[in-house]
Amino acid sequence: MDTLQLMKSRHSVRQYTEQKIEGETLETLKAELKSAEEKSGLKFCLYLDEPYAFDCHISRKIGFKNANNYIAIIGKKTFENEMNAGYFGTQVVLKAQSLGLNTCFVGGTFSRRKAKYKTENGEKLLCIITVGYGETQGVPHKNCSIDKLCDFRGDMPPWFMKGMDYAMLAPTALNKQKFRFILRNGNEVKLVPRGGACKGVTLGIVKYHFEAGAGKGNFVFV
Numbered sequence: 622m623d624t625l626q627l628m629k630s631r632h633s634v635r636q637y638t639e640q641k642i643e644g645e646t647l648e649t650l651k652a653e654l655k656s657a658e659e660k661s662g663l664k665f666c667l668y669l670d671e672p673y674a675f676d677c678h679i680s681r682k683i684g685f686k687n688a689n690n691y692i693a694i695i696g697k698k699t700f701e702n703e704m705n706a707g708y709f710g711t712q713v714v715l716k717a718q719s720l721g722l723n724t725c726f727v728g729g730t731f732s733r734r735k736a737k738y739k740t741e742n743g744e745k746l747l748c749i750i751t752v753g754y755g756e757t758q759g760v761p762h763k764n765c766s767i768d769k770l771c772d773f774r775g776d777m778p779p780w781f782m783k784g785m786d787y788a789m790l791a792p793t794a795l796n797k798q799k800f801r802f803i804l805r806n807g808n809e810v811k812l813v814p815r816g817g818a819c820k821g822v823t824l825g826i827v828k829y830h831f832e833a834g835a836g837k838g839n840f841v842f843v
């Protein structure tokens with residue numbers, strides 16, 4: 622499956638079966654986490670068969686079930702690190718999707734008190750990604766109109782359009798799509814946050830998506 626197909630088939634999944642992640646699938650996932658750690662300078666810690674993080678009222682209310690496997694992304698709490706958590710987290714999520722696994726980025730609806738992750742030297746938990754075999758494949762999210770998500774003058778270049786198509790497939794906190802891509806001077810793209818929860822992580826995810834669609838050679842981020 623190519624990147625676009627993986628992005629199209631990825632939806633947040635909160636209910637998982639009891640099937641364990643093991644064998645070659647597990648080894649490939651671990652290799653992807655190592656690669657994400659090397660590129661981002663963050664920790665991508667995999668917890669398997671850990672029932673505590675999602676054993677709380679808010680998780681049950683949202684509908685999480687058997688969310689016993691998750692990746693804790695840990696590092697110093699800077700905006701750049703939050704963006705990297707989203708950017709390289711997306712690389713992991715798409716690899717998981719290619720392995721037949723399902724995922725969900727989670728910023729808030731779990732128990733920080735009960736979860737087993739560890740931080741040291743001023744590090745913080747930047748985000749969690751649940752991973753496992755979904756009971757379903759999830760459903761596509763609703764999109765804002767594209768006019769709200771980008772700004773350009775004249776005709777929209779095809780590469781920019783493709784970048785926007787991919788960006789609109791990205792998961793965003795509460796599906797609020799709090800971002801805007803601004804095109805100026807032919808090939809200069811500015812990615813601007815528009816507030817909201819988990820701003821940095823969301824922006825990193827959207828950046829990864831846009832870049833994959835637009836093609837890195839066609840533009841520069843300014």
Ligand SMILES: Cc1cc2nc3c(=O)[nH]c(=O)nc-3n(C[C@H](O)[C@H](O)[C@H](O)COP(=O)(O)O)c2cc1C
Nearest residue numbers: 632633726727728729730762792793794795796819
């Ligand atoms: C940074 C971030 C944080 C999120 N936090 C939560 C969360 O705390 N609880 C939850 O159930 N879903 C969470 N989500 C999942 C979003 O609700 C979901 O991505 C959005 O509704 C779009 O749906 P989709 O992922 O199926 O495309 C989060 C997503 C992102 C990107």
